[in-house]
Structure formats: structure tokens, C-alpha cells
Amino acid sequence: MDTVMQFDAYGGSANLQEKVKRRVEELEGELSTTQENSDIFHLNQEKTAELSADTRYLMQEALALGVETDGALDISIYPVVQSWGFTTGNYRVPSESERESLLKSVDYRLVGLEADTASIEPGMMVDLGGVGKGFTGDEVVKTMKEDGVTSALFSLGGNIQTIGTKPDGEKWYVGIKDPESDGYLGGVRVQDEAVITSGGYERYFTDDDGTIYWHIMDPSTGAPAHSGLISVTIIGPCGLRCDGLSTALFVMGREKAAAHWAAHQDYEAVLVDESGTIWLTPGLKDRFIPVDQGGDAGDSDIVILEQI
Numbered sequence: 282m283d284t285v286m287q288f289d290a291y292g293g294s295a296n297l298q299e300k301v302k303r304r305v306e307e308l309e310g311e312l313s314t315t316q317e318n319s320d321i322f323h324l325n326q327e328k329t330a331e332l333s334a335d336t337r338y339l340m341q342e343a344l345a346l347g348v349e350t351d352g353a354l355d356i357s358i359y360p361v362v363q364s365w366g367f368t369t370g371n372y373r374v375p376s377e378s379e380r381e382s383l384l385k386s387v388d389y390r391l392v393g394l395e396a397d398t399a400s401i402e403p404g405m406m407v408d409l410g411g412v413g414k415g416f417t418g419d420e421v422v423k424t425m426k427e428d429g430v431t432s433a434l435f436s437l438g439g440n441i442q443t444i445g446t447k448p449d450g451e452k453w454y455v456g457i458k459d460p461e462s463d464g465y466l467g468g469v470r471v472q473d474e475a476v477i478t479s480g481g482y483e484r485y486f487t488d489d490d491g492t493i494y495w496h497i498m499d500p501s502t503g504a505p506a507h508s509g510l511i512s513v514t515i516i517g518p519c520g521l522r523c524d525g526l527s528t529a530l531f532v533m534g535r536e537k538a539a540a541h542w543a544a545h546q547d548y549e550a551v552l553v554d555e556s557g558t559i560w561l562t563p564g565l566k567d568r569f570i571p572v573d574q575g576g577d578a579g580d581s582d583i584v585i586l587e588q589i
């Protein structure tokens with residue numbers, strides 16, 4: 282997954298590391314957009330493909346999140362991600378007309394999902410990158426539990442997932458990165474939860490004027506999402522859902538994010554806007570622990586997200 286995995290786990294067998302590695306590689310082989318022979322690679326090439334049970338499940342859940350977020354999460358955004366150079370590192374700013382023409386192929390509602398096959402229209406391509414790491418984390422949790430693990434914290438490319446508490450019974454402490462520095466905004470204590478962040482700072486390029494273009498795209502414009510948010514962290518029991526929502530709420534912006542939270546209330550969120558204000562869902566009021574970085578972070582406004 283082009284990413285590093287680190288873990289701390291208690292109670293597993295001597296083969297735990299090997300089992301986790303095998304499962305992550307298996308998922309990568311199914312879900313990758315670039316590995317030839319993956320389900321997604323076939324689908325993007327042939328426009329129809331048979332899917333493994335994993336790919337089918339993830340695609341079904343990602344499409345449901347597309348409906349739930351009114352298209353803020355759209356797995357058919359891939360041609361747009363590609364046109365900005367995020368798949369190769371050859372970054373560029375596509376013209377308005379190029380974007381308009383690419384957007385004609387972006388619509389998650391046109392992805393057909395049958396018993397064990399998927400099909401897309403000519404010109405369409407799908408990418409499960411907005412949900413893949415969270416789902417992989419859920420599968421790592423399963424693999425670890427099956428191996429006897431009762432307590433674990435692992436990081437999959439910056440996404441944190443946990444099993445149980447620390448061996449001493451205390452909750453795990455997970456730091457949340459400050460999008461504007463190398464430090465942390467603060468942290469939360471968690472148990473059996475995922476903490477997943479989508480940040481503008483994670484993968485981006487700048488043009489000659491210093492404008493920043495990041496890898497989270499607004500499917501309604503075909504350009505990097507400019508919703509006023511620069512970082513969204515979702516905390517909840519399901520990694521797949523947290524990952525999908527971190528991307529979607531980043532696209533939606535603070536007000537729509539607040540409305541989404543109020544309608545569902547099955548997760549907590551930390552939103553950071555362009556002015557540096559930190560917005561917390563009410564459930565984090567007593568759980569969020571701000572970090573004082575030499576007086577700096579102490580200046581951040583922390584506001585409880587009002588229910589809309």
C-alpha cells in the first residue's frame with residue numbers, strides 16, 4: 282500500500298507478524314489500482330471484472346458511503362486523481378475544459394455491482410484509496426483477534442487502529458497531527474477504535490504562485506477540495522467507515538460535516554479549519570486532550586461543533 286505498518290500487540294502467537302503481513306499483501310493484491318491482476322486493475326482495464334469477496338464487500342460499502350455523503354466520497358474519481366498527477370508524481374494542473382470532460386466519467390451511481398462482478402462505463406475508472414487503508418485495518422484487527430491478540434495498537438500509513446486497551450487496562454493514547462506543523466494538536470484516549478485522519482498536508486504539490494493542491498478531490502469540481510477544512514479526523518469502531526468519512530467530511534466542509542454527524546452520531550470527529558480553529562463533536566468535549574506546544578497550540582481556538 283505504499284505505506285509503512287507498525288504494531289504493538291499482546292497475546293498473539295509467534296506467527297502473528299507473518300499472518301498480518303500475508304493478509305495485508307492479499308488485500309493489496311486485490312484492491313490496488315496499480316498491481317496488474319488486482320480486481321480493480323482488471324475492472325479499470327476491461328470495464329468489467331470478477332471480484333473477490335473482499336473487493337466486493339469494500340466496493341459495496343464504499344458505494345453506500347457515496348450515497349450517504351451525497352457523492353462527497355466517489356470511488357469513480359480516479360481519472361481526476363490521475364489527471365492531476367497524483368498517481369505518478371508528475372503533478373500538473375489540468376485545464377478547466379479537461380476537468381469538465383473528465384467529470385463526465387465521474388459518478389459512483391454508474392458503477393454496477395452484481396453477485397460477484399462489477400462493471401463500469403467506458404472512460405470510467407475506480408479507486409478504493411479513500412477507504413482501503415481503513416478496511417485493511419479492520420481486517421488486521423480480525424486477523425490479530427483470531428490469533429489470540431487481546432490488546433494492540435497499530436499504524437497503517439498514519440491511520441491508527443486499536444484492539445482493547447493497553448495491557449495494564451488503561452486506554453490507548455493516540456495523538457492527532459497539527460496540519461500546520463510537525464507537531465500534534467492534541468490526542469484522544471481510545472479503546473477498540475480507529476483514529477483516521479485525512480489531511481491536505483499528506484500528499485500535495487504547489488505551483489509557481491505557491492498555491493497548494495492536495496490529493497483529496499471534490500467530485501463536483503474535479504479539483505482539490507476547498508471546503509475550508511484542512512484536516513479531518515474520525516474516531517469510531519469501524520476503520521472502513523472512519524476512513525471513508527474522513528475523506529468525505531473533508532470534501533463537505535464544516536457545516537455539512539456537522540449535519541452529517543448530527544444525523545448519524547456513530548463516530549466522533551476533530552475538524553481543523555483554515556484559520557486553525559479546532560472543531561470537536563460534543564462526545565469529544567471531555568475526551569480531547571490539547572497539547573501545549575511551547576504556547577503555540579494553546580492559542581488555537583477549540584470549539585464544540587454545534588448540532589445542526
Ligand code: ADP
Pocket residue numbers: 353354355356358362367408409410411412414478479480483484496497498499500524527528532
Ligand atoms: P490517505 O489514504 O492519503 O490517508 P484519504 O483516505 O483521504 O487519504 O484518501 C485519499 C485518496 O482517496 C486519494 O489519494 C485518492 O486516491 C482518493 N480520493 C481522493 N478524493 C476522493 C473522493 N472525493 N472520493 C473518493 N476517493 C477519493
Ligand code: MG
Pocket residue numbers: 410411412479523524525526527528529
Ligand atoms: Mg479516507
